[in-house]
Amino acid sequence: MNHHQLKDEELIRMHLSTEESNYFGVLYNRYVTKVYRRCLSLTKDTTKAEDFTHDIFLRVHGNLSNFREQATFSTWLYSISYNYCMDQLRTANRISLIEIGLDYDRAATDNTDKELLEIQFQRLSLILQSISPDETEMLRLKYEDGLDIRAIAERFALKESAVKMRLKRTRDKVRRLYGQQYMPLS
Numbered sequence: 446m447n448h449h450q451l452k453d454e455e456l457i458r459m460h461l462s463t464e465e466s467n468y469f470g471v472l473y474n475r476y477v478t479k480v481y482r483r484c485l486s487l488t489k490d491t492t493k494a495e496d497f498t499h500d501i502f503l504r505v506h507g508n509l510s511n512f513r514e515q516a517t518f519s520t521w522l523y524s525i526s527y528n529y530c531m532d533q534l535r536t537a538n539r540i541s542l543i544e545i546g547l548d549y550d551r552a553a554t555d556n557t558d559k560e561l562l563e564i565q566f567q568r569l570s571l572i573l574q575s576i577s578p579d580e581t582e583m584l585r586l587k588y589e590d591g592l593d594i595r596a597i598a599e600r601f602a603l604k605e606s607a608v609k610m611r612l613k614r615t616r617d618k619v620r621r622l623y624g625q626q627y628m629p630l631s
Contacts, residue, residue: 587612
């Protein structure tokens with residue numbers, strides 16, 4: 446029987462029992478465009494959608510043995526795709542507003558504060574998309590992953606003083622762009 450005529454679940458069973466990549470390749474070809482479109486609709490960014498699609502299929506490939514056929518493969522795949530994209534977008538928004546120095550001195554205790562905070566996260570996400578990938582990566586490593594200056598310097602092959610200066614300039618740039626684009630929320 447031609448691999449392309451097999452059902453998704455049959456392809457998964459064959460892949461797991463033989464470890465032949467062509468079975469997974471058929472699944473990939475069947476769904477890559479749909480996963481990419483879903484990622485694109487969530488990210489509105491072709492590069493991120495491509496990266497996320499690649500990461501999702503790596504994750505799916507590594508977790509095929511966890512597929513229990515309680516739902517269809519496509520439902521399982523789309524669920525992983527959606528959750529992965531949303532996690533990535535939330536992570537991008539999580540670069541600490543406090544560390545970057547945006548107006549964030551009130552705790553989000555009632556709905557109004559939570560709505561304001563959500564708006565600030567969305568706005569910050571847009572600002573972060575406008576700076577260079579290296580600048581964003583450096584901020585993430587410092588404020589999200591908690592890496593120290595030395596570790597960041599090693600990763601970028603820079604001196605520690607250069608990393609400190611770049612972080613300061615990037616924080617200042619984000620503050621400036623945020624201030625230029627958005628009136629203070631209150």
